[in-house]
Amino acid sequence: MSTAAGTAASGPFAERGSAHDIEEGATFAPKFDDAGVLAAVATDADTGDVLMFAWMDAEALARTIETGEAHFYSRSRGRQWKKGEESGNILEVVEMRTDCDQDSIWLKVRVAGAGAACHTGRKSCFYRAVPIGPGNTAGLEMQSVGGAPLFDPAKVYTGKPQP
Ligand SMILES: [Zn+2]
Secondary structure (H helix, E strand, O other): OOOOOOOHHHOOOOOOOOHHHHHHOOOOOOOOOOOOEEEEEEEEOOOOOEEEEEEEEHHHHHHHHHHOEOEEEEOOOOEEEEOOOOOOOOEEEEEEEEOOOOOEEEEEEEEOOOOOOOOOOOOOOOOEEOOOOOOOHHHOOOEEOOOOOOOOHHHHOOOOOOO
16 A cells, blocks of 8 residues: 555545546545544635635535535534534535645635625634744734624624634
8 A cells, every 4th residue: 555545534435546546537535634534725716815724524525515515524523514504604615626635625615694704704714914024923913804704703603612
């Protein structure tokens, strides 16, 4: 077995072949890490903005493919979740890509509901800019760049922990 080989956590997906197969072949054979998850990033299908980052286990990935709506796996809660299941801010997948070694996923999405991908109510989870340059790394002050929240999370989530 090569180092490109997958783990038993590949779920319903194809067995991983050679590195050449994985990089150049047409067979989708995603690789999950030792915890059984892979990284997934979602971007706005229209603007290209990065909206959120999360993890998927094999089941969440399969559900995303079957339904066209993004499902993820919460490592802190230990369960699969559908983005927008409570808020209505479902991520409708326009295109799914995987990277060269098939261990991460890129979702190009349109956000339903209020149009906010972040549980804080903002469009994107990446709403703060960290300053670049020499200085005091222990006291970096971030800049707010995400705009105002598009919904009030206190009214949408009733005290439940969010991923
Ligand atoms: Zn967020």
